[in-house]
Amino acid sequence: MIGVVAATAGGRGAAAALAAAWPGEVREFTDLKAGEALRAAWETCDAIVSFLAVGATVRVLAPLLAHKTSDPAVVCVDEGMRFAVAVLGGHHGANLLARRLTGVLGTEPVVTTASDRTNVAPLDSYGADIGFTVHNPELLAHVGAAVLSGEPVALEGADDWPLPALPPNVRTDTGEAATGIFVTDGAEIVCMCHESWFGNRLVYRPPSLVVGVGSARGVSAEEVGDLIDLVLGGAAVAPESVRALATVDLKADEEGILRAAEERGWEVVTFPAEVLAGVEVPNPSEVVRAEVGTPSVAEAAALHAARSFGRSAELIAEKHRSANATAAVARLRPRGRLSIVGLGPGARDLLTPRAEEALRRASVVVGLDQYVDQVRDLLRPGTRILSSGLGQEEERARTAVEEAAAGRAVALIGSGDAGVYAMASPALEFATGEIGAIDVDGVPGITAAVAASGLLGAPLGHDHAYISLSDLHTPWEVIERRVRAAAEGDFTVCFYNPRSRARDWQLGAALRILAEHRPAGTPVGFVRNASRPDETATVTTLAEVDPGEVDMYTVVLVGSSRSRTVAGRFVTPRGYRWSFEKSAPSEPDEPAGASR
Structure with a gap:
């Protein structure tokens, strides 16, 4: 439960906005004096959003502090709603909460924990999501500082688990040279380790x-x-x-x-x-x-x-x-972890927070070289990167599954949504032989079609079909049959892989098939490099479209017979008329939880 404390009209309004955005998660403390409200929220909630100054919040809560693992996380938001400052419990919810507030209030998260600022996996929550506990928590601050200072650090009990990457100065396995005591599952085992690793030693208890x-x-x-x-x-x-x-x-x-x-x-x-x-x-x-x-x-x-x-x-x-x-x-x-991550169409603000978290959660990242370069700054120090060029999709899928089957935390990345003409399908096909050896997590991304649709208007407002025009793996006869079916069914059609230097005729052939079933004025939109700095969006008609303007970086959308251009925007009507007259109860158009 998130307790929200406010003393001004602006704060109370923001508190109400949070309660509406996160139903069931928020409890408002806006009818008490600020100090009383903070103390009440501290006693009854897991986290606190305080619409008060940091100093005022800290003065009230300081006498109540016990331990960061049990205290509520606290975030302070200024009166101008510009900043959300993680004040207490950064790694125990405050940093994440500060980032979540951005989506509702538009605030900028202010995170000061050193590991977050350097993108190093925090040791106090390392492996917590899979049940790790720390045997010697009194050393967390000392060892954490050593990690950031580049000193040799040994983490014991964390080897062979699907955990985030750590910088090169951190070891989770045994080294060579001097004899020492190594602890795994609490068992003391004599091992060969260099003496320098034992000055900064943290012991984890995995649920093994x-x-x-x-x-x-x-x-x-x-x-x-x-x-x-x-x-x-x-x-x-x-x-x-x-x-x-x-x-x-x-x-x-x-x-x-x-x-x-x-x-x-x-x-x-x-x-x-x-x-x-x-x-x-x-x-x-x-x-x-x-x-x-x-x-x-x-x-x-x-x-x-x-x-x-x-x-x-x-x-x-x-x-x-x-x-x-x-x-x-x-x-x-332990089972390895394979996260199949969609990076979206290219713009950083269209990369989902869940995708960012999956990248930071991985110790191995597999992907096309240009996609890896796109997110390299998000990867934690020590992440092993396995990149390759165009045409090596099968190798990347196989490699990702093999790395996960070896017990590692792997992110297999692709553009758009990884499940749409991307890496999820081949990876899951290879993973069928590893059932029981890996856990698979699909992280959705914003597709090129959705990004292009937003730029063009509302071309996907009613039933639509996605068709790839690449005949590298699908015979043209099959593609042609699918295009004809979509034409006869009067679907809006979104073409992926529409045209390349080696495949320069398929798009024209597909458009001619659609023209047999569509008016000449049917809108056609194509978007190149959607959401990237050099993006271009064009709305034309089926009679006037020039396939020569299209390449492999382009998504092409062709309307149904009912699609039209409205003020330069490509629109496909939803298929019914709005009525403001009272009528018998019917199924709602937007059922709760529906996703389109």
């Missing part, structure tokens, strides 16, 4: 472990808990790295197991006996099979759950017994 438990009916929580602690200690791993406790579904209501998990803050996951029976384990028991339907509960549940959370798993602690319980521990290898 699953504890499997079996028990007799009526087992106590104390017995289960003591056994779990014994097994974890024997494996030299940390309870903070346990992701879940797993058991057979026959024990889903076993009070002792449930209480032991609750006391440790762990989720409980259960599986049918027939599923666990198919898991190969080192210590099966026919006695257990006869009783619950599977030869293993603890080992099988730990392994099966770990595999469901990751791309593979290994048993690091085999079954241990107490009088009435068994326990085992499995470690998972």
Whole structure:
């Protein structure tokens, strides 16, 4: 919940605007005195937008400060609505909130956290979105300063996880030279590391472990808990790295197991006996099979759950017994992450915030060289860039999937929307062989057709079809059949890949087909380099259009028989007449949540 505090009419108006823009997220504190309102918001909300001076806000809140990980994030907005200043909890919501306010109030975000200003991944929230916790948070400020100063830094427990890139002075793996102590999952392991890396050492606890438990009916929580602690200690791993406790579904209501998990803050996951029976384990028991339907509960549940959370798993602690319980521990290898990112038509302000975040979240970026250059300034230091030229789409898609399958955080980039004549299709085709090894996230982008439509007027106001005129992978006979179908169906048609030096006749042929079904005065619009500095937009007619003015950087839109030119703008009517007369209830034209 975001608490909004205001003391002036302007602030109250802005507070109301936020409440309208973010329904369900905002609670207004505008009827109390400023100090009382701030204190009330601090006690009841996760974040605060204060339409007060920074100094006044800080003086009220200073006595209430506890820790940045638990305090509400605070953003101050000036009376002129020019700036949104992240004051408290920058990496815990304030920086993001300051940026969100831009979309509603038009304010400029003011972010002063050093890692954000240098585009370095912040260590206090590193991996937080996938469950990482910091074992030694008292060193965060010291190690964070070392990262920014270029000093050698070791992050332990973060290797082999799909995490954002880090600068070259930060290591997440073992080095060479002197012997030292390395910690992974809380286990202390002797490794070979250079001595200089140990002066600045931060330890993370990744959610990499699953504890499997079996028990007799009526087992106590104390017995289960003591056994779990014994097994974890024997494996030299940390309870903070346990992701879940797993058991057979026959024990889903076993009070002792449930209480032991609750006391440790762990989720409980259960599986049918027939599923666990198919898991190969080192210590099966026919006695257990006869009783619950599977030869293993603890080992099988730990392994099966770990595999469901990751791309593979290994048993690091085999079954241990107490009088009435068994326990085992499995470690998972995390799934890689593939974000397929649409960069939009080219202008930076048409690149979505979600796309920017996906780029900063990646440690590997794969894309066409000119698209990589377009966003290079957004990539974090240490990002590995795998770029290639035109005509190598299949190689880029395959490379991105392979990198993600190896456990990395990968962004595969393309212009417009990556799912429209772009990289999403080949990447997902290659990814079918990696089901279970990667998580795929599609990040939508503004398409060239939408950008061109906005410049031309409203050509896509009614039903329309997208058709690519490239016959490199699709036979012309198929393309021609699709153009004829769109012509006969009276669709507005948007042509991608309309004309190149080697393909100079297809657009003319397509226009002639449409002319058989359209009036000569049907509007035709074409936009070259939409949203870029050298963009051009032209509205003409089907009778007058010159295909020679079009190239591969151009999107061509041809209207339906009902499209027309209005004050120089290309418009396709929506297909009905507005009526202001009262009529019987009908389906709304713009249902809530609809997207066009």
